[in-house]
Amino acid sequence: DTGVSQNPRHKITKRGQNVTFRCDPISEHNRLYWYRQTLGQGPEFLTYFQNEAQLEKSRLLSDRFSAERPKGSFSTLEIQRTEQGDSAMYLCASSLSGGNTEAFFGQGTRLTVV
Amino acid sequence: GQQVMQIPQYQHVQEGEDFTTYCNSSTTLSNIQWYKQRPGGHPVFLIQLVKSGEVKKQKRLTFQFGEAKKNSSLHITATQTTDVGTYFCAALEYGNKLVFGAGTILRVKS
Numbered sequence: 203d204t205g206v207s208q209n210p211r212h213k214i215t216k217r218g219q220n221v222t223f224r225c226d227p228i229s230e231h232n233r234l235y236w237y238r239q240t241l242g243q244g245p246e247f248l249t250y251f252q253n254e255a256q257l258e259k260s261r262l263l264s265d266r267f268s269a270e271r272p273k274g275s276f277s278t279l280e281i282q283r284t285e286q287g288d289s290a291m292y293l294c295a296s297s298l299s300g301g302n303t304e305a306f307f308g309q310g311t312r313l314t315v316v
Numbered sequence: 317g318q319q320v321m322q323i324p325q326y327q328h329v330q331e332g333e334d335f336t337t338y339c340n341s342s343t344t345l346s347n348i349q350w351y352k353q354r355p356g357g358h359p360v361f362l363i364q365l366v367k368s369g370e371v372k373k374q375k376r377l378t379f380q381f382g383e384a385k386k387n388s389s390l391h392i393t394a395t396q397t398t399d400v401g402t403y404f405c406a407a408l409e410y411g412n413k414l415v416f417g418a419g420t421i422l423r424v425k426s
Contacts, residue, residue, distance in 0.1 A: 233411075233412060235412075235413060237414075242419075243419075244322075244404050244417055244418050244419050245404075245416050247414065247415065250411055250412075250413055252411075257411060258411055258413065295359075297412055299412070300412075304349065304361035304364065305349075305361065305412070305414060307358040307360070308358060309357075309358050
């Protein structure tokens with residue numbers, strides 16, 4: 203296993219278009235997280251899954267954002283009707299459940315909305 | 317939810333000098349994690365602190381968790397150019413989701 207994988211690495215889109223990102227976690231990890239990071243800030247939590255169940259969504263996640271993890275393995279994050287304010291690095295992380303475990307981050311998808 | 321404040325925002329040191337970043341919370345933390353993000357890279361886990369007053373060392377890095385579990389620090393002794401990057405503290409919340417500080421950017425001049 204080579205770690206958490208995210209695709210694409212970069213995405214440039216026009217305002218109003220829909221985009222979808224994919225995350226492949228470490229195979230034995232049952233928890234998967236999405237974070238968003240803007241320049242000069244730490245990652246901000248968006249949502250997380252335990253297996254296929256989406257257990258929590260941040261208030262940061264507007265109705266234009268939807269995430270899925272249909273078989274409890276890979277996950278997708280879709281942003282509909284993108285806005286310039288959506289430009290950011292979208293990071294995926296995975297971990298085991300239970301207390302006190304480290305998160306393994308992917309390389310991220312950098313989204314630029316023009 | 318929890319918030320963690322991190323200072324300083326930025327530090328530029330001469331190679332060989334020491335470096336410290338501090339993390340503070342207004343609420344008691346169950347535990348705290350530290351991550352390093354290299355320029356253009358992604359956050360990489362360094363350590364987790366759980367116990368009040370805990371001190372852990374990794375080579376030149378020393379991590380401390382305050383007695384009241386409201387603050388933490390990372391100290392690097394004799395910085396090297398390989399230490400450059402942004403250091404984040406993160407509080408662990410229910411579900412193992414992380415609340416990150418804004419990070420401290422470390423630049424090392426050789």
